Amino acid sequence: MKKIFNVVVVLFALLAVSCAEGDGRNFWGEAKVYSDSWYWHYEPVIMERVLEFEFNEDAMSDPVLKSQTFTFEMYEEDEYGHVAPAEHIAVYKNGEACPNNRLAITVEDSVVKVGIQFLDGAKEGEHTLIMRAVDMNSLDRVDNKLGNFYVDKNEVMNPADKGMMWFAIVLGGLYIFWLCFLRPICRPYVKFSRMEITYPDGEEYMIRTSGKTAVILTNPENAKKYRQGFFSALFMTKHLVIVNEVWTSTVTIKSKKGGYHRISGSVGYTPDEPMRREPFTLITDEGARVKVETN
Secondary structure, eight states: HHHHHHHHHHHHHHHHHHOOOOTBBEEEEEEEEEBBTBOOOOOOOOEEEEEEOOOOOOHHHHHHTTOOOEEEEEEOTTSSSEEEEOOSSEEEEEEOGGGGGGGEEEETTTTEEEEEEEOTTOOOEEEEEEEEEEEOTOOOOOOOOEEEEEEEEEOOHHHHHHHHHHHHHHHHHHHHIIIIIIIHHSOOSSSSSSEEOOTTSSSSEEEETEEEEEEEEEEEHHHHHOOOOOHHHHHHHHEEEEETTSSSSOEEEEEEEGGGEEEEEEEEEEESSTTTTSHHHHHEETOOOEEEOOO
């Protein structure tokens, strides 16, 4: 009996010491579990502890004891104090799954790496586990319970999904910052919301210009150059293109400080400094006069 008592006491002591945390509890480890994704699959987590066993000289020299195997099974205690075999826990010894989920220790096992893994169906949260002796080959023993310890199962977001989520948040934040602060500085909107054009033949054309960075007046042949793609309109804002045969060359109208218009292109205009809310006239290379008014 003395030989077996020495073995069991040393095993229990080492288990408690190796698991003890700052709060005084026997904490074994934590597993963060997440669902599979088509681009990132969950790799099962095996929580491992290295345990060292010491046997007295009698145990090491006794040929009968040296041939014996000490077998332990994992039990789980629920919140009501009921203890039953752990159904959703796998036990490993030195990286290999234990047959029948039972840990077998012999006198030759001086150092053993014991691992615990959550199986499908294990509930989230803290699990109280107990390692109990199953069979000591009919030899007398003092205690068949090696104390309890705790393992945590935490269900978290798939790392790839989490990374993509944060990437989208950062990208969205940068886009909002660009949209609200930088873009109005780099590419300011025109400061008029409506434009009325009267062509030489008397045809009148009215268009809303809110949210545009420029108004481009051009002919059908050049209009294709100013077509915007989706991303150009999304990031750089939209410009407005007005097409008519009267425009022999392209004319661009933007806004500048003081409510004045900035007009560029091979075109004349009068007065010399057109302003918002005041009609002005554009004169093409061929002398056609187009009346423009902005509001």
